[in-house]
Amino acid sequence: MIYTVTLNPSIDYIVHVDDLKIGEVNRMKKDLKLPGGKGINVSRILKRNNVENIALGFLGGFTGTFITDWLSQENIEQNFTQINADTRINIKLKAEAETEINGLGPDISAKDIADLKAKLSTVTKGDIVVLSGSAPASLPSGFYQELVQLVKENKADFVIDTTGQDLMDALISQPVLVKPNNHELAEAYHTTFNNISDIIPFGKKLLNTGAQNAIISMAGDGALLFTKEGVYQSNVLKRPLKNSVGAGDSMIAGFIGAYSENKDAVNAFKWGVASGSATAFSDDLAQAEFIQELLAEVVIEKIAD
Incomplete structure (x- = not known):
């Protein structure tokens, strides 16, 4: 089985504006609301390519419900950790140039962390875990390394799609x-x-x-x-x-x-x-x-x- 992990999901609110004028009222040409987050995107494409997978991560509030409902409509299996705070909203503003305004990540509690790790502890040899995207600021530094260690202890493989030190630290663990x-x-x-x-x-x-x-x-x-x-x-x-x-x-x-x-x-x-x-x-x-x-x-x- 393939598992995806999205630590900081979002609703991506895509807004199209002609001739954007800063400091003035602008009328949107069209808009679209989509489930966002790198691991969630991976899950959606896997499903469209007829590859079964399970989506994991942190979701909360009415925004989290929007995402779970959307993925359910696409028949994607989910096992998210439910948190108290609302999942963030990211604005993707498409005008003459594309501009992004990304929301702050929610607070993640020690209980939430333990729940996600318990879910990941069920992976076994032959499974692949896709770790994607940024982490909320409330998570401890090096949290991806904790997840990588957990996956490797269970003899599963992993993919990591992030940047900076988290990426470099993961290399020694032989990501697929x-x-x-x-x-x-x-x-x-x-x-x-x-x-x-x-x-x-x-x-x-x-x-x-x-x-x-x-x-x-x-x-x-x-x-x-x-x-x-x-x-x-x-x-x-x-x-x-x-x-x-x-x-x-x-x-x-x-x-x-x-x-x-x-x-x-x-x-x-x-x-x-x-x-x-x-x-x-x-x-x-x-x-x-x-x-x-x-x-x-x-x-x-x-x-x-």
Whole structure:
């Protein structure tokens, strides 16, 4: 079974405004409210790719109910820890430029933490736990490491999609997949990249430190896959860009859903590229039919050993 963990879910309130004027009354052109949070996005795409999974994390209040109701409508299995505080709301303002205003995370109690850990303690060998996104400020520093240790003690595998020290600390525990973008990778190693050749040594560092596979996304330049067998690059699919929110999560879902079946990282990369691209070309997360359409257009080339 695949489990997703979202420590800081949200309702994503997407607002479209023509000709935004700061300090004045603006009329929205259209709006959309969606369940948000990186792990939740992964769960939704996994389900659309016919991969069963269980969504875990912290939810609370009327905003939490909105999310559980939405996921229930999509037949996604859930085992969230219910907290007293309201789940946050994030505003995604789409005007001439895209602006995000992310809500503060709720307070998480020691009881809430114990409940989530108890739920995670049931994972077993063969399971994959996807740990995604930021953590509320109320959680202790290094909390992701506590979850990684719990998963490894139960002989399950894990994916981690976060940044900074949490990502670097997790590498030694051999995650199945990490997926920083090129800017996050450069920041992690205190360097800059001018081209793809500059990225390759640092992608390999992720593997040498412990990651089993690494995807480096590069926005309009496609993505790179690093495995023990070599380095692979995807082509860039062409459609009008509609949505940058959730594209990376969709890539992880596409990859890990396929990888869980036969451990073929290159084939899983194709699914990741198709799923991530399909979301980037959609108003919400991608639908299965669109992912299948794009899958036929994905070309993967080995560029280095």
